[in-house]
Amino acid sequence: MTDEAQDQRPPRPGPLPITVLCGFLGAGKTTLLKRLLRESGARRYAVIVNDLSELAVDAELIEEAREGRGETLVALNGGSLGGTQRTPFREALSSIAENTAVDYLLIETSGGTHPDAMIQEIEALPSLRLDAFVTVVDGLNLLRDYDCGRALLAPGVSKASTPSALLHAQIAAASVLLISKADLLKRPQAEAVLSALRQINATATIVTMAYGSVGAEYVTDTRSFRPRNRRRSGPSALPPALPTAVVADDDPESFDIGSDTLYDVRPFHPQRLYELFTQRLPLGVHRTKGWMWLASRPLDVLLWNQAGSYFGLEWVATWKAGVLLDPAAKLFPEERTALAERLARTHPTFGDRHCELTVIGAARHRALFIDDLQQCLCTDEEVAAWQEGALFDDPWPRTIRRI
8 A cells, every 4th residue: 555545544443453362382373363364355454473583484474474465564583572572562563553554453472472561562552452362272282281281270380480381371361262273182182171271261262273264253353352351470560661682571581481593504314303303302392493404305495393292394485496406397598597696696505495493492402402403414425415316214294285
């Protein structure tokens, strides 16, 4: 929409409504947000995407889902909205509130965000209205890692500085609870999860979903959020002003949650990587995500996505270096020349191929796991064999499930 068209648009009838998508690391917030944007019709959304890591994986995925629609997208990376990113968050809220071209604001928090300070910032602006606070709860990980949620009910959990306390706070703040991966739960397991959630938050609307598929009426325009819906949990809210360089009580570091990034141009050895993730994944690593490639699949840009005990590998694109070398690629001569010129500025052996993964979790476990990941990268001898066309054992699935 042009500035002139925006100026001619009638004033927004009341405060800008907001839905916050909260939830622990890997619960399914980005998948849900992508579906909302694809199915948004004529509505003009603004989107704030917050990522604990400096690697903006979620923002790039949301950018693709917008399909050129032109919505405002603000990416706030490297901290939580209630902590080190609090000042940029406040500024983004003020700017979006002034934009009359926006009908609705969607905020995706990082999995390490505590709700209190973030809600405080939204409520401080009269031009904004918090319509729904939606917490996405990973049903499968609640089953496996939290005894169907019963572990969150133990005395003292909500007051501790632990990941369990953070999850408890996110559930307690919700006006809507969405249970993701519900299709993977048996009925008794689902009932136990529902019972635990009800004991933490007795007022929220609870809806099950799979692959982010849920009616928009449960997420937007619900008018479900009320201050009384929110039970304070964990560390107290921050004061109104916070220097961005200060680590605050509501920052993930308070719960021993941080992030590191692994970057390397070499491919992963498919067999070693498979053994690492299926046999030696540390409990203290809550989330890994990013882009990678395997020596056995030199054409494929793969999106890695691990949350707790769940992990998946998704094909998202073809490396440019792979396109240039693929005899099946039907390129015009001028396209081939332009692509070759672009790749001339990349790595002489691998081109644009690279691995870039963010690892989120406890400091000690992150360090150990990144060291394990580095051992899974191909050695110089294996790279030489790859260049000669050697085959690598590859136990990863090759089927693609469309969702």
